[in-house]
Amino acid sequence: MTTTPGTENPRTGPGLDVLALVCLIFIASSLRPAASSLGPVLAEVQAAFGLAEWQTGLLTALPGLIFAGCGFLAVPLLRRAGLFASLALSCALIAVGIGARVLVDSSLAFSVLTVTALAGMSLGNVILPVFVKTRFPHRTHLGATTFTVSLGLGAMFPAFLTAPLAEHFDDWRVGLGAWVLVPLAALASWIVLRAAGSVPVLPRPSRDPQQAPAPRRHIHSTAKARYMAMFFGLQSVNAYVQFGWLPQIYRDAGLDPVAAGVMLTIVTLGGLPGGFLAPQIIMRGLAPRFFLVSFSVSAVAGYLGLLLAPASAPVLWAVLLSYGGFAFPAALALITSRTRAVSITARTSAFVQSTGYILAALGPLAVGALLGVSGSWTPPLILLIVVSALMGLTGYLSAAPGTVDDELAEAG
Template structure:
């Protein structure tokens, strides 16, 4: 039995399961282009004879592209709708990840990586809107599935890329195989559309008794600014780890497969983190305490890598993994600290795009510090400072209240009510 809720899509047990599977597949597609590169970074560097700055640029591309393209995600959502936006996401990732494994030019490899990351960037911003509209009565389920799947999408490429590369004796196979994930996501998304179970964000809400959210810029909310800083600092941690952690371990003396396994341990934290962090935020279970604890753990992991990297390499990876719980917590803050879908969309775009500006700078800074200092002491000291600041901004971002309330208290009401404002009220 199916029903037709306010956003015009059909629901029912079977359709809900399909919608959840689609969410999982798309979310799993939003990390492999980044997390699969670290385990074979040396091979890619050798194949293209890359200088240190070029390698640093590759590791910085995720944050850089996420920052730039995140700003266009909401206009894209307005222009082509939810279905078209996520089709674009899946197509760009599939083409970028698949084709970059076939080219012989460094410029082409970097360009196709940009294409894949652009698709990932749009998906990063749009999926929280999909979660809020497709699972309005099961927000915890949607948020948990989203964050756990992002963790899986980071973990499996980090774990399997090096073994696949070794098995086929070809790093191109190790990278290109991850194009299958977004291809499967695209097929599932089209099936969901044919089943008329994709929310229509242009459909007016039936319940219009509440005033529309204000149209003031999200930047006027202090909470949104702290969320953006927290998101950015945790992203610096994540993308430095994706791009450089295997190399840090390899330079310390670990073999390539074991070094890749350490990154797998770190990304493995995305699974329990994806389950637990949304509950901490959505249910307000000491959120400030936990966000600060993530920071302290990351500081400990970096200090271990700095002082005694090979003495207990798994321990340092575990500490960094717990620090990585900050990522699903940051995503949960977007949905947990907003109410109206329009505010969710605008906050998602602002927090992620602004935050990824920091994420773009981080890997570049690490590469530059590595080149200038000739060792990992200075870059790791830099990352200790980043992890500490993450705790400060997390404490501020997790304060009680919502972005909607801050905007309402400082702005004026206007516009039309409902989710139509969620896609159109981005001025």
């Protein structure tokens, strides 16, 4: 049995390890459906609640806004409540938000319940990498790959199936509400894993006298963490604009709703090969700077295609954006590979994701505002081209050798 220093040994074994991976799959898969399921039925939601363009833009910006605000609460929650209770709360909030928002008739209630789901997702975004590092300390490649692939699945299936479900039942509420099953399954499997004694227990700092004192400097004082936050934020701008607006871009170009949902599915499908390949590239040091820049170049090409000829080769543009989306699992892998101590991983995860999502929140808002002012997709797409180019630059800087721990130690 192996464990990470500073944690109480969880029970392990072939069966329990499989169960832990199942939990990881379900919880990680719960961290995207509330966001990625909305885009395919955005027009229907907008019509049902009579939303103006700026209100729709605000709705699509909620993931970034909530992830930024609630992400900072994850580490204090983890310290006070522990790993089990923190992730259990995450799953419960997601389930309540997704399940209840389709039952209401006002835009305000819909937004509040969406915020509830996104708050749970935000906590899980930050805390789940700590579970990966503590439960699979000597198999981090397996844990990181399972994590990122499952995130991709959680984005892909809602993007692909929400519109067909809504069309089949002639009700967009069914298409959105079906995804409550994922966090419910996550919560159930997490409780079973706890009952089996296989959830790591993180000790309180005051009860761990052998633990090295935390570095005096804040994570944001290190250049590497700042570059990682900018890279994470810029790739998140792309991701959440795509979740919220890409199907509408294709629909305005002449594609029907199901075909537009398929284009988003192709984009999110990149989460599967990206989830397998990006962690290996980053954690094994396989020319990471080259690949991070290549993700940027591909995204720029995809947006140029949507700008110049969106309906002429829609699948090609979606494929290019899909490869550009490899930046997301790469950004998560950077958090794990560029930190060593569990406490630094947690703090870096909170800083990078919360700060990055502040940038991400501005993307859908800017797209909605530009669309409302211009009545054209040209200004938003030009903005996304610039964002993708900057993503390549910050990715190149983020992937430089060294760790956040090293920079903190040098300053200390």
